[in-house]
Amino acid sequence: xxxxxxxxxxxxxxDFTAVDNISIDIEExxxxxxxxxxGCGKTTTxxxxxxxxxxxxxxxxxxxxxxxxxxxQDRNIGFVFQNYAIFTHxxxxxxxxxxxxxxxxxxSEIERxxxxxxxxxxxxxxxxxPASSLSVNExxxxxxxxxxxxxxxxxxxxxxxSNLDAxxxxxxxxxxxxxxxEFGQTMIYVxxxxxxxxxxxxxxxIIDQGKLMQYGAPLDIYNDPQNRxxxxxxxxxxxxxxxxxLREEQGALRLMLHGGAEIRLDGQVKTAFTSDAKVHSxxxxxxxxxxxxxxxxxxxxxxxxxKVEVLERVGPKRLAYLQVQxxxxxxxxxxxxxxxxxxxxxxxxSGASMAFDLESGRxxxxx
Amino acid sequence: xxxxxxxxxxxxxxxxxxxxxxxxxxxxxxxMAFKPYPEWTTVSGLTWFPQNPTWQNFEFIFYGHAEGLVxxxxxxxxxxxIASLVTSICGTLIAVVCGTLSSYAVVRFGLAQSLPLSxxxxxxxxxxxxxxPVMVMWAFIxxxxxxxxxxxxxxxxxxxxxxxxxxxxxxxxxVEIEDAARVAGCSYWRVFYRITLxxxxxxxxxxxxxxFILNWSDYLLxxxxxxxxxxxxxxxxxxxxxxxxxxxxxxxxxxxxxxxxPPVVFGLMIQKHLVRGLTFGALKQ
Numbered sequence: 183x184x185x186x187x188x189x190x191x192x193x194x195x196x197d198f199t200a201v202d203n204i205s206i207d208i209e210e211x212x213x214x215x216x217x218x219x220x221g222c223g224k225t226t227t228x229x230x231x232x233x234x235x236x237x238x239x240x241x242x243x244x245x246x247x248x249x250x251x252x253x254x255q256d257r258n259i260g261f262v263f264q265n266y267a268i269f270t271h272x273x274x275x276x277x278x279x280x281x282x283x284x285x286x287x288x289x290s291e292i293e294r295x296x297x298x299x300x301x302x303x304x305x306x307x308x309x310x311x312p313a314s315s316l317s318v319n320e321x322x323x324x325x326x327x328x329x330x331x332x333x334x335x336x337x338x339x340x341x342x343x344s345n346l347d348a349x350x351x352x353x354x355x356x357x358x359x360x361x362x363x364e365f366g367q368t369m370i371y372v373x374x375x376x377x378x379x380x381x382x383x384x385x386x387x388i389i390d391q392g393k394l395m396q397y398g399a400p401l402d403i404y405n406d407p408q409n410r411x412x413x414x415x416x417x418x419x420x421x422x423x424x425x426x427x428l429r430e431e432q433g434a435l436r437l438m439l440h441g442g443a444e445i446r447l448d449g450q451v452k453t454a455f456t457s458d459a460k461v462h463s464x465x466x467x468x469x470x471x472x473x474x475x476x477x478x479x480x481x482x483x484x485x486x487x488x489k490v491e492v493l494e495r496v497g498p499k500r501l502a503y504l505q506v507q508x509x510x511x512x513x514x515x516x517x518x519x520x521x522x523x524x525x526x527x528x529x530x531x532s533g534a535s536m537a538f539d540l541e542s543g544r545x546x547x548x549x
Numbered sequence: 550x551x552x553x554x555x556x557x558x559x560x561x562x563x564x565x566x567x568x569x570x571x572x573x574x575x576x577x578x579x580x581m582a583f584k585p586y587p588e589w590t591t592v593s594g595l596t597w598f599p600q601n602p603t604w605q606n607f608e609f610i611f612y613g614h615a616e617g618l619v620x621x622x623x624x625x626x627x628x629x630x631i632a633s634l635v636t637s638i639c640g641t642l643i644a645v646v647c648g649t650l651s652s653y654a655v656v657r658f659g660l661a662q663s664l665p666l667s668x669x670x671x672x673x674x675x676x677x678x679x680x681x682p683v684m685v686m687w688a689f690i691x692x693x694x695x696x697x698x699x700x701x702x703x704x705x706x707x708x709x710x711x712x713x714x715x716x717x718x719x720x721x722x723x724v725e726i727e728d729a730a731r732v733a734g735c736s737y738w739r740v741f742y743r744i745t746l747x748x749x750x751x752x753x754x755x756x757x758x759x760x761f762i763l764n765w766s767d768y769l770l771x772x773x774x775x776x777x778x779x780x781x782x783x784x785x786x787x788x789x790x791x792x793x794x795x796x797x798x799x800x801x802x803x804x805x806x807x808x809x810x811p812p813v814v815f816g817l818m819i820q821k822h823l824v825r826g827l828t829f830g831a832l833k834q
Binding site: 232234254255256257258259260261263264265266267268269270271280281284285328329332 | 723725726728729730731732733734735736739744747748750
């Protein structure tokens, strides 16, 4: 078990900057998810931690010790690859014992640990079979078992669940959480699936185009996104984010939406938009579950009028697509009274709304 | 259905036709090898199968003379057979070892990116075009008519083939498998010979067989670079003529049968790998 400090790490491939000055502190035993869209640099960051790639600039410390000159084979890392990277020419047993053999662990000890791990991952009935005969789900278990068996200092997982079917993915998600508690190891988990990251990780680092957008606990990130990218990326269904130009007329501040509609800003969100006088175009954000229908609940809440285009069932609730001129708002039908085609008023609570600078994407007036 | 039945018939017709075209010379070679001298030529009328089967032709090339034949050979098959085996095997080793290591370096470490094309250039012109300077060079280093001289040129000439074949096989190996082994604590070299090589074993076997066949069937290089000691089977075969009997077809056929044995045996030995090797790229990881 180790703590990891990623300090101002940059990675360039020729002219392309894959990772741009990222700093992340990971405490001992923490489960951290690197979350971002495909090609954002999260896997490159992971590879640098593992030592598969060298950082162009910056340093990566394990327990305050720079690993820049430590060879990969001496770093004692567990790595689970997206495509599992099972040694298909070897048996399941040999796959599990491989890391121990390389480390010259005694034969009886190897046998004991392989048996225990095979039991733990419930693949012991397959031990003597060639690894190529395993199902995808079993390969996934084998890949995790093979990495865990050497009791690594840290455990790296690169999108380990992305090739699994939905049912098994949910099962493995729970299983990984259990495993992490059992092993008590520092784990870093790369994923583009925000639900996976939200449900598994102690902390999430959100990366976009090589830059660290936000790093923190899942709920903090969800409740308090620091920029437009994070607000848009985290949450399901996604936050409503509408862009427009700020216009002040007779003391009233409006966001003239690019779709034609306007939002008459009020309350906290108005204060947020006015916090920086240089900002002229902004992005207004509100989560679907914060929008409500019916009676106005607070003075500052912003009234809108929209037409119900689609009603979509999401679990026990219905998600309404509300068309306001060319702009679409998503909201949960909290009173179960909407019908498609209705022209209804709805309210955007000012306190739950977020303001972003459209140019830089940064949150305005946040905590 | 009528159409599919006639389509099947047509398919089999073409398969049989293709097989006949391929197998006919083989059949002729084998039957000829067992025909006595009078049956080689049209004098007594050509027949499909030997009328009086005999081992005479084999006897002749192994002992240099045979009962009932007035001609004799000054050189039996044993020398050329050994020469062919030694030079083909050594040449194959050189090509496969160098080709494997260099293509791995190119594929995995991105080294020498110009190497694939420049290696390919070795095969872009007819070997004869460079044989004069090669002969001069080989004479200069004393490599003419030696086993190592011929092995060396075989290795060089077939290297592009081995290089490109192994390159495609290595490209099929997911880099993550090697990374997984490295993370487990393996050095680069150990990853290569413990993980990567076993995975590409089918490809390696296929490559070795093809290169061996190329070397084994070479006539031109051996003709130019050997004189007496290390004459190989194809060159030896061309010498099987006599002033009295003309072309000694029966002996040549017998020699052909013997020369076909090593590649066939080699092929059968690696048959299991061969199917896998030829379809390597088509399989999912």
